[in-house]
Amino acid sequence: MTQIATIVGGGVIGGGWAARFLLNGWDVRVFDPDPEAERKIGEVLDNARRSLPGLSDTALPPEGKLSFHETMSEAVQGATWIQESVPERIELKQKVYQTLQEHAPKDAILGSSTSGFKPSELQNCASRPEQIVVTHPFNPVYLMPLVELVATEKNAPETVERAAEILSSVGMFPLKVRKEIDAHIADRFLEAVWREALWLVKDGIATTEEIDESIRMAFGIRWAQMGLFETYRIAGGEAGMKHFMAQFGPALKWPWTKLMDVPEFTDELVDLIADQSDAQSGHLSIRELERIRDDNCVGMMRALKANNWGAGEVLNKHDERLIAQSDLPRAMSDIASLDELVVTGRRAVPADWLDYNGHMNEACYGTAFSEATDRLMEIIGCTKEYIATGGSYFTGETHIRYLDETHLGQVVEIRTRVLKGEGKKMQLWHEMYEGDRLLATGEHFLLHVSLETRRPSEPSQEIMDNLAALASAHAKLPASEGVGRYVGQPR
């Protein structure tokens, strides 16, 4: 049964949560008194729909249903998860929890997006404090995996565990914060850096643009993939962390920082920063900036996926979960019928697969077909474990035909025919579709090799049998148009 998430407060963050749940197949019910909430959430959703599906190397589940409600009591009906994202004012949040708990299912989890309040402050005055935890997300919530999950002794460990499981099931990385503290973990860094930056602007040392360059041209990239301590361990060279601390520790006591002081937000300072920010980015609307940010984030996170590192590892795990929940076969026993081609992939086209012609670049068809070949290899028994024993396939020849255009966000499906499966030889035919529209075909010749000698070798008996079974079943199907064509052959 489709699960329900209720979003209370549908602004910047609530809209992001709505998109996160909806695009992962949950029904979403929104309560927000702002008459503009529906439009704003619609715009956030448009951006989420063009970026989040491309982050996965497999298709997301069908989108859930989105509805808007006049009252909180109506919005929370049947909810498994209720996410509060109202403005950061403690008395408002506490009042919202009181009303929420009059109507919310008793077993629903109530997560708060609060950037700074401790869960005990939210639980004060609540009728069922054990239901409330902090689940602090990061903007854009539909792309960033991190959620700081903060609980108190009033929350049962099972509640915290269930909250973590639900967050993981929608592709997030719940970081359980050991002890509650104002502003949790990440916002303490963000605040510290922001304070420094304000001083640097106020004192005329740097403009807003120069500060952003100092981050995005170096340490921002480093932090995105290794964080702080692992990066500094490397900076210590072969002598490691102790050497790094000995060398740079004393500087912490030098008067480099004004950390604990905050410059007063005079009109002059606010104007200075706002004017510099306008000069830096005012030529772009917020929605345009969001799309640029999203495309960059997706591109960077997909690079991390290729290395199965950091946020990339979290995303790969989510893909595994999505594939396990889908009808895509992972083994011969998953193939429902040998009388049709094997579905070896289904995914949305990501932004970084597009080129200057506004459609999917030719090289990316190769990537999609290569992923489909990997899946077929897995199905016939050439799994990661098998490859670790020293056997694998190398591709010797490929012929791709580009038959129709493929665009951003389209969900493409690859269906595979085994043309030949004899001993070391495997010949595959991939067809890429969007619905019934044939977009491209790929014909590929592969040889089984020993990864030790790097020479052709016989595969395992299991692989040979599976390949032979698929090849013989597929030979009985109607011929696929285009098999064996040469490059430039007239149609």
Ligand SMILES: NC(=O)C1=CN([C@@H]2O[C@H](COP(=O)(O)OP(=O)(O)OC[C@H]3O[C@@H](n4cnc5c(N)ncnc54)[C@H](O)[C@@H]3O)[C@@H](O)[C@H]2O)C=CC1
């Ligand atoms: N903006 C950010 O970068 C981040 C914000 N947060 C946290 O998320 C929460 C929300 O922040 P934003 O989305 O930025 O604020 P926002 O101002 O964009 O959205 C707040 C929404 O709550 C609605 N609202 C006000 N009173 C309400 C009520 N009684 N019931 C239901 N809805 C109500 C408003 O109409 C508005 O749409 C805050 O606790 C904030 O600390 C967390 C992570 C990042």
Ligand SMILES: C[N+](C)(C)CC(=O)CC(=O)[O-]
């Ligand atoms: C500025 N902020 C404190 C609201 C930021 C956050 O809470 C997290 C984020 O997305 O940077």
